[in-house]
Amino acid sequence: MKFLIQVRDLDRQSEYEFRGLNATELNLDKKSSIDFKKIDAEVSLNRSSLGIGADFVVSYSAEFTCMRCLGKFTRTCNSNLHLNYVEGEDPYLCVENVELTPHEADKVFYHGPQIDLSIGIREAIVFSLPITPLCRDDCPGLCPVCGIDLNTRRCSCKGEQDGFFTAAATENKKTTARKIKRNRK
Ligand SMILES: [Zn+2]
């Protein structure tokens, strides 16, 4: 397991680099509508009295599905994340829906001789995913009446602002915001 680092081998400061990771080894493949193409990560670890501070710099490209027109588009994203690996038991392990303060939210508990860097790489990606993926900001989407892609053709239907597609986009935004709140600050 290349993501597992032996704590006793760590110097005061250590750097790790991962190139060409795939979604499966990071347990990201269940994100159904996103097809991850290429994932690179740099991690720097700093030992301190509080534990092991970890800075993650992750870049990836992925194919998304536009929420408005349902077309596929590829985008490159960058994300930075800081975590503290702390030895001990997670006090919230069996509690659902904890609202963590920012200070608690960047803690990852570990026991045993090693820490798992895939946790931070995965979280950096999940945290940076677009809430509402759009192929472009002004994508006109699908006509709510006849369903044609208004990026490619026009139709003569009367515009309906609150059609099915607009409602679906709003609902997705709410769900994702809730998830982020629960997982991370
Ligand atoms: Zn679109």
Ligand SMILES: [Zn+2]
């Ligand atoms: Zn139409």
